[in-house]
Amino acid sequence: MLRIVFAAFVLGFTIYTLTDCVQTPEDRVKGLPKIAWVIIILLFPLAGGGAWFLAGRPSRPSPIQDRRPNRPRGPDDDPDFLRGL
Numbered sequence: 001m002l003r004i005v006f007a008a009f010v011l012g013f014t015i016y017t018l019t020d021c022v023q024t025p026e027d028r029v030k031g032l033p034k035i036a037w038v039i040i041i042l043l044f045p046l047a048g049g050g051a052w053f054l055a056g057r058p059s060r061p062s063p064i065q066d067r068r069p070n071r072p073r074g075p076d077d078d079p080d081f082l083r084g085l
Contacts, residue, residue, distance in 0.1 A: 010045050017041050017049035020057065028058040 021029075021037050029037065037056050041048040075081045 013049050014041065014045040017045075017052050021052055024058065029056055030058060031056045 018038065018041050021034065021041060024034070026034050031037075032040075037048075037052055041052055044051075
């Protein structure tokens with residue numbers, strides 16, 4: 001039973017890693033060309049997938065810190081309203 005669970009994990013991890021690698025734009029892949037990463041992931045499922053996540057996958061952009069929702073403005077602060085007067 002444990003072998004089946006391990007095999008399912010390896011298969012799922014390999015499919016997820018391979019899909020992530022293939023969908024990543026070529027110019028954002030780090031370390032090796034994309035085709036080399038695909039071959040490594042297919043030949044060494046656990047080690048290749050781990051290497052992809054550690055060394056090949058592009059880092060996600062950090063969220064913008066100064067992103068606040070627009071607060072409502074009073075009519076005297078709204079340039080569009082003042083233009084209409």
